[in-house]
Structure formats: C-alpha cells, structure tokens
Amino acid sequence: MNNIICIAGPTASGKSALAVELAKEYHGEVVSCDSMQVYRRMDIGTAKPTREEMQGIPHHMIDVAEPDEDFSVSRYCRLAAPIVDDIVSRGKTAIIVGGTGLYMDSLIRGNDFAPFPSTGQRERLEAQADTVGMDAMLEWLRSVDPEAAARLHPSDRKRIIRALEVYLETGETITAHNRRTQTLPPRYAPLWLGVDFAERAELYRSIEQRVDRMLELGLVEEIKDLLASGVPETTTSMQAIGYKEFVSALDCRCTIEEATADVKQASRHYAKRQLTWFRRNREINWLIRRAGQSQTEIFDSARQLCRGFDK
Numbered sequence: 001m002n003n004i005i006c007i008a009g010p011t012a013s014g015k016s017a018l019a020v021e022l023a024k025e026y027h028g029e030v031v032s033c034d035s036m037q038v039y040r041r042m043d044i045g046t047a048k049p050t051r052e053e054m055q056g057i058p059h060h061m062i063d064v065a066e067p068d069e070d071f072s073v074s075r076y077c078r079l080a081a082p083i084v085d086d087i088v089s090r091g092k093t094a095i096i097v098g099g100t101g102l103y104m105d106s107l108i109r110g111n112d113f114a115p116f117p118s119t120g121q122r123e124r125l126e127a128q129a130d131t132v133g134m135d136a137m138l139e140w141l142r143s144v145d146p147e148a149a150a151r152l153h154p155s156d157r158k159r160i161i162r163a164l165e166v167y168l169e170t171g172e173t174i175t176a177h178n179r180r181t182q183t184l185p186p187r188y189a190p191l192w193l194g195v196d197f198a199e200r201a202e203l204y205r206s207i208e209q210r211v212d213r214m215l216e217l218g219l220v221e222e223i224k225d226l227l228a229s230g231v232p233e234t235t236t237s238m239q240a241i242g243y244k245e246f247v248s249a250l251d252c253r254c255t256i257e258e259a260t261a262d263v264k265q266a267s268r269h270y271a272k273r274q275l276t277w278f279r280r281n282r283e284i285n286w287l288i289r290r291a292g293q294s295q296t297e298i299f300d301s302a303r304q305l306c307r308g309f310d311k
Helices: 015-025 073-089 101-109 121-132 134-144 146-150 157-170 174-181 200-217 219-228 244-250 256-278 295-305
Strands: 004-008 028-032 093-097 191-197 285-289
Touching: 004 015, 004 101, 015 028, 015 093, 015 191, 015 295, 028 073, 073 093, 073 101, 093 101, 101 256, 121 134, 121 157, 134 146, 134 157, 146 157, 146 174, 157 174, 191 200, 191 295, 200 219, 200 256, 219 244, 244 256, 285 295
Parallel strands: 004 093, 004 191, 028 093, 191 285
Antiparallel strands: none
C-alpha cells in the first residue's frame, strides 16, 4: 500500500479537519480534491481552510487557477499526481481530501485523458454549439455514444463538447475509453476513509450552519469583488453553488434571503449526489458521526483504521 489516505464525503461533513489531524499524526501533507478550491480569490464560498485551520500542515492544489479559467479533471490530475508522488517519495503520507468524486477517482486510477494539442477541434465544436444549440449537439453525441448521451442533459455543455472532442480526436468514444481504462490497475492503492452523519438531518444542519457562517465571513462582498475585478458571471467558477445564487441577488433577480435559501437547498442536493457517488466505492471505510459526537471521537476511529502508516 502506498502511504496515501483518501478522505471522501459530502460537503460540510468535517473532512478537512480530519485531514489536518491525520496529517499531524502521520507525518503527512494534504492534497485538496475540490473542483472549486483550485480558484484563487474564491475563499469563503469554497470553504477553503484558513491558515489557522491548516495548523502548519502543507496544503496543495489550492489557488492554482484564476477564476476566469476553465479547469478540468485532466488538468487537476496533471497537476496533482506529481505532488502526490513527491510527498510519498519524501517518506511522508499524502492525504487526499475532498468532495469532488470524479477528480478523486481519476487521480487514484491515473487514467484520465491527456490534453489534446491545439487542433482547433474544441473551438469548432463550441462555435457549432452556439449555432445549432445543445439539444442538437446532444443528439449528435447520442448517435455516436448513446451511453454517454444518456448520462447527460443539454445543460451539460462542457461534458457534451468534451465527449464529442474525444471521439473526433481519437476515434474512440468516451464510454469505450472509460470502460477500457477501468480494467487497468490503479496508479495508487490508498486507504479510503469516508465521513458522513448517521442522521441526514444532522448533515443538513451542518450545511445550513456553514452557509450562514459564509455570509458572516463576507461571502457577498467576496462575490462583489470578483465581479468588480472583471470575472464574468458566466464563467464555470461563478456558476458554483454559493456564487451563482448571490450573483442573482446582486442583479436584483431575487433577495439575499431567497438566495440564501437557494444555496442551502442546492447544497443539500449536492451532498446527496456526493454520497451517491462515493457509496459506489466499496473500499471506503465509513466513519459515521452520531448526534453529539465530537471531532476527536471521529479522529480516534480514523486512527484505528490508519494503523500501519509510519509516524
């Protein structure tokens, strides 16, 4: 087994705090696996750990892109894999923590697509999508890769175009690629931990408290600063939960109170999707937090599962 621990789970479940405690215990460094914490200047709404919360533990894959940049699973793996390799090569424990299941699974498998050279294919697809619309693009994808198309909605513009790009550049559908690469041995063999609540109501309460705390810390001001600096509200980063809702409020399309309720609801739905994703992984050892159980008790349970890691 590599000296690697993966900590997965829904938003607001206490993953980041557990990662820091395990890093202190097992001579580790933290590698964030969050598709939004990669963006600079988006701190409050992405719940990035503060310097105080990091407690001197090195954290990687945070603040590696500008808010107006596109960021993909391919880019994440390309940046994160050498970091994980370096941590392990120095005899330390790499603790990969986050709620973006696609990023985490792709990093561990090590089989994501490499970026294509600049052939202009994606630009042509983008222009075609602007002309004919995403319903037509999805229908095209359905004709070459019905399995991928069945998983996507016309609003999933980025994934539809990516699937078509893969097909046009390689002659292989993204479904065939995924099926083939899943038979290959994974790049890493981590210890998997998952964090969740025994009662769904406790998870939802934690989510709502986090949203309230974000507002107290100045989330709306953070969004105003991003918009004032020229970050378009249409960028991927600004479409994240916790940003797009308050952009609507700032544009007077709803009230702050309505936006807050929307963020809480969207976050609850997102947590359910995260749990659905992670529960498919039978290697995850779940740490289930009961009502009133402290973070220390969760850490003690995790430590029992981490026996064998060098301190």
